[in-house]
Amino acid sequence: MLCLSLNQSGHISDMKNLFKTVVFPTDLNIPTRNTTPTFRVICKVAFKMATMKAWQYKAIHGGLEKSIELNTSTPSPPSATLSKGQFLIQVITSAINPVDYKIPELGFPAKFIVGFPAIPGQDFCGRVVGASSSDDVFKVGDVVFGTLGKPTQVGTLSEYTVASSEGSAHLPNGVDPDQAAAVGTAGLTAFQCLPKDIVKPGCKVFINGGSGGTGTWGIQFARILGAEVTTSCSTHNVELCKSLGPVFDLVVDNVGSPGLYEHGAEFIKPGGSYFQIGTPASVAGAVTIVKRLFLPRYLGGGERPFRFISFASKHDDLVEIGKWLSEGKARAVIDEAFEFENVPKAFEKLKTGHATGKIIVHVDQK
Template identity: 45%
Template sequence: MTTQQPPTTMRRWQIAAPGPFTSTNLTLATVPTPSEPLKPNQLLVRVAAAGINPADYKLPGLGLVAKAVVAFPKTPGMDFAGRAVAVGSGVADIQPGDAVLGRMDPLGAQGSLGEYVVADREGCAAIPGQVDFEQAGVVGTAALTAYQTIAPYVKEGDRVFINGGSGGTGTYGIQIAKALGCRVTVSCSTAKIELCKSLGADEIIDYKTSDVVGKLKEEGKVFSLVVDNVGNSPPDLYKASDDFLKPEGHFKFVGGAVSFAQVRSLVPSMFLPGFLGGARHKFEAFMTKNSHDDLSAVAAWMAEGRVRSVIDSSFGFEEADKAYERLKEGSAAGKIVVRVAEKV
C-alpha cells in the first residue's frame, strides 16, 4: 500500500570505502530511489530528520574488519523519523501517511542519511501527533539503548547510577529511570549539572571536582543498577562496583572511548575470582536490539511529556559532514540531528 509514487532518484550521503570520514570518503550522492517490492515486514519512509551516533564513523574506521561485515558504499546514520510512503503486506499497525520513528541496521549498507529508507517494522514505531520530527529523529539508538539497559532490571523505588548523564544515552536514561519510579544518581561535568537536574536526576556527582567511586562507596550497597555510558571511567568503576551495587544488582556496560589503562583495569576485574581481586558482579556488555515494542514505549512517554530528546545542535542535510565534526568533538549535550527534509 502506498500514498504517492516517490521520485526515481534521491540524495544520500555515502562512505565510499572503509576508513575515516573525510571530504573525499563521505560525499552526498544522487542515487536511484528504492523501487524493489517491499517484503511483508518492511516500510518505505520519506525521512524528515536523522540522528547521528559515534558508531556511524567508528565502524567504517575499522578498516578491513569493516569491509568484512559491511557492504560499501555505505550510507551512515541509524536513527530517523519521517512519514511512511508504503508498507509491506505484513505491516498492520502503520499505514501510508503515518509519521514514524525508527532505527536502521548498523551493519546494513543503507543508513538513515538519505531522503528515503527501507526499514524493518521491528525497528519502527508510530510517532504520536504532538511529537515533532526532530525530537523523534534522534530516538532510535540512544533512547532504545537507555530503555533496554534500564527497564528490564529495575522496579519502582530502586536506585540507579548512570555514569555519563549528559550525553545522548544518558539524557534519555535519566528520564526513563524516573518514568519507571527510580531514584537516579548520575555523573557529569560541572557544565552539565543543570541539564541533568532539569531531566530529573536526584543526585549528581561532578566528576571534575569529586571522586566518583568514593562518593558511590559512601552510599553503600544500595544501587540495583549501574549503567556505564562512559567506558569504565574512572578506571576502577567496575572493580569497585561490589561496594555500591546490591548483591543481585547489574552492571551494564554501554561503552565509550576506552583507553588502554581502562582495559588494563577491566580485564582482571572481569576474569579473576573475587578473592584474587576480581569483581563479584557480572560484567554485562550491552548491544542494542531493534524492538518495535520498546520504541513504542518511549514514543508513548514522549507524548505524555515524561521523556524528551535533548538536542545539542541541528544541521541541514547538506551539512551532515559538519554534524559529524561536532559529534567527534565529544562534548555534545544530548543528541545531534540532521534535518533531511523540511516537509514530508
C-alpha cells in the same frame, strides 16, 4: 515503464504497483490535465524516488567527516525488493550516534560489516512511501520513528531508506519528528538498561555519563519508573561512587570508565547489578569487556553481576517511549540540529565528545 490503472473515479486502482516500478522511460509524459491532483502528485513522487540525495563514503581517509560526500543521484531502494515486515520511508529527520562513524573507521573490516559504498545513519523519523503486501501494521502515508538496528549500506542520512516493523513505531500525535528521531539507538539502549524487575519505585540507580544521548534518556526513564537517580558527567568518578557507600541497586555505565566496575562492591548493594554500554573502540576496550564478563573474583574479577548491553530493535519498547513523549514525561535533549548539507559538520561535533544529548540532521521538511 510506469503502468497505472485508473478506476472510473480517476483514482489509482492498484497502489502497490506504483512502488514496484524501477525503470522510467525518458520520453514518458506525465499527464497534467484530465487527471486528479492525487494522480499527478503520486507520479511526481514516483519519479523523484528513482534516485535520491544521500551522504556516502567509499573509503575512509582522515575520518568519516572528511571522507563522506553528498551524492545527488544515488539509486533509491526499490520497493519491489521489500521483504515481509519491511517498508520504504522518506526520511524527515535523522539522528547520529558514535557507532555511525566508529564502524566505517574500522577500515578494512567495515567492508565486511557494512560494505562499500555506504550511507551512515540508523535512527530516523519519516513517512512510509512503500510497504510490502504482507505488512498490516504500517501503511503508505503513516509517519513513523525508530532505528534500522545496525549500520547498513543504505542508512538514514539519505532521502529514502528501508525500515522494519520491529524497529519502528507510529509517531504519536503532538510529538515533533525531531524529538522522535532522537529516540532510536540511544533511547532503546537506555530503556533496555532499566529492566522493570530491577528498576522499581524507590530503588537507587547510578548513571555514569549522564550528559550524552543515552545518559539523558536514561535519567528520565529511570525517574519515570520511580527510581532515585544519581549521575556523573565526569570520567573521574570512582572516588565519588566509593564515597557514597553500597547504596545502588543498579549502575549503568555509559562511558566504560576504567576501574569503576572493579570497585563495584563498594557502591553497589549485594544483589545489585552493573550494566555497561560504552567502551573505547580499541583492542584494550574489548579485552576489558571480556575480563569483566568472565574473570572470576579470585583472579581479580568484580564482585557484582556484570552485563554488556547491546540494544535490540523492539517495536513495543518504541511504543512505550513514544507514549512517554506524547504525555510530556520525557523529551529528547537535542544539542544541535544540522541541515542536510552540513552532515560533515554534524560528525565533527559528535566526535568532540562534548555534545549534551543528541545531534540530529534535518533531511526533509516536516
